[in-house]
Amino acid sequence: SIAQKVTLPDSLEQQLDQITSDSAKVAYLLNLFPVYLRVDSDLTSDIMLRARALATEANLQQFGRNIDVKIGINYVYQNQLDTARTIFNVVLEDAISANDSVLIATIVTEIGITYYNEFNDAKALEYFVKAYFVLKDLRDTARLGGISNNIGIMFDSFEEFDKAKSYFFEAIKYKLHMGDSARLGSSYHNLGIAYEELGELDSALYYFNIATGLRLKFHDLRGLTKSYGSIGLVHLHRQQYDSAQYYLEEAIQLDEEIKDTVALSSDLSTYAEVLYHQSKYHEAQQAVLRSISMSKGVETKKMAYKMLGDISEKLMDYKTSAEVRKKYYELSDSVFV
Numbered sequence: 221s222i223a224q225k226v227t228l229p230d231s232l233e234q235q236l237d238q239i240t241s242d243s244a245k246v247a248y249l250l251n252l253f254p255v256y257l258r259v260d261s262d263l264t265s266d267i268m269l270r271a272r273a274l275a276t277e278a279n280l281q282q283f284g285r286n287i288d289v290k291i292g293i294n295y296v297y298q299n300q301l302d303t304a305r306t307i308f309n310v311v312l313e314d315a316i317s318a319n320d321s322v323l324i325a326t327i328v329t330e331i332g333i334t335y336y337n338e339f340n341d342a343k344a345l346e347y348f349v350k351a352y353f354v355l356k357d358l359r360d361t362a363r364l365g366g367i368s369n370n371i372g373i374m375f376d377s378f379e380e381f382d383k384a385k386s387y388f389f390e391a392i393k394y395k396l397h398m399g400d401s402a403r404l405g406s407s408y409h410n411l412g413i414a415y416e417e418l419g420e421l422d423s424a425l426y427y428f429n430i431a432t433g434l435r436l437k438f439h440d441l442r443g444l445t446k447s448y449g450s451i452g453l454v455h456l457h458r459q460q461y462d463s464a465q466y467y468l469e470e471a472i473q474l475d476e477e478i479k480d481t482v483a484l485s486s487d488l489s490t491y492a493e494v495l496y497h498q499s500k501y502h503e504a505q506q507a508v509l510r511s512i513s514m515s516k517g518v519e520t521k522k523m524a525y526k527m528l529g530d531i532s533e534k535l536m537d538y539k540t541s542a543e544v545r546k547k548y549y550e551l552s553d554s555v556f557v
Contacts, residue, residue: 226266226273242278246271250283253290257297258442261479264294285311285323293330297442299482301334308334325354329367336373337482339517345374365394369407376414384414405434405443409450416454425454442483445474449487456494464494485515489524496527501534522551 228236232252239245249271256264268291275283288311295304308327315323332347348370355364372387388411395404412427432447434440452467468491475484488511495504508528515521525548532541 226269228266228270229263232267242274243280243283246274246278246280246283246287249274250286250290257294258440259478261294261297264297265291268294285314285320289323289326289330296330296334296337299337299480301337305331305334321354321358322360325351325358325360325363328354329363329370332370336370339519341374341377345371348374361394362398362400365391365398365400365407366403368394369410372407372414373410376410376417379417381414381417385411388414401434402438402440405431405438405440405447408434409443409447412450416450416457421454421457425451428454441474441478442480445471445478445480445483445487448474449483449490452487452494453490456490456497459497461494461498465491465498468494481514482516485511485517485524486520489515489520489527492524492527492531496531496534499534501531505531505535518551518554522548525551 227233235248236245239248249267252267253264256267268287271283272287272291274280275287288307292304292307292311295301295307308331312324312327312331315327328347329351332344332351335341335347336344348367352364352367352371355367368387369391372384372391375381375384375387388407391407392404392411395401395407408427409431412424412431415421415427416424428447428451432444432451435443435447448467448471452464452471455461455464455467468487471487472484472491475481475487488507492504492508492511495501495507505528508524508531511524512521512528515524525544529541529545529548532538532544
């Protein structure tokens, strides 16, 4: 009933009015999904709800699973991960019953992404590997690029950076072979992260800049904020604090624009560290407190507590410093366990 009441912008409503068949209208709305997904999640939700309402009213069952998967993906972009996973699991049961391997690979990958966004790397890798073997059986070269990229991210999180690099190069090879320029940015970005972790900052910056150029070209705001944040981090490692501050402020502005609280929390924590090194302790304190207030990731919160302890000590607030250092060590112990 909510879907039936959705009103789209006039420009989209006018386009819909000009389309005569219900199936063509649903297909038109589905084609809008990649256009708005990374730039306006609220509008994307309205578009998919309208598509669901049209498909239900016209009994167009062939569109049902596709629409539901896209609704789930949009929830992932809104960081509503439990809701997304609930939708994916329902559709997965349906896809398994229909023996739809193509859709199974899609859903299993998306479930892995929800766990990745919750920093549950073990569960994420489990689902990425499942998807990898399904895609291998399908000989789906196009999507093997994406799943190779995801597996590389997992090796990166396990600090096996050379293995991570090999998967990122494999992902780039697949994507170049398919002419998939729009998604190359993520693989170049992740390759830069692997080099950064290895301390090879020149190579890291080189690949981050390639990723930034691609993301600007394709107006990938969610990807662009990650690139800005990573470039800022490289400048922080180099003690180039003015440059680091510039890029992190760009990242934070985009995080707020697209309402990505996960990225915002991480970028605020790094930004606080930059301000700390510039002796801007009060500004750093405000940034790190914002980070802690919205952080769901254990690693991000742990490093934020460490930074808050350092800042509080500089402000001679030794009581707060002791309290947050205790929280830092408690989180460190839980991560170790």
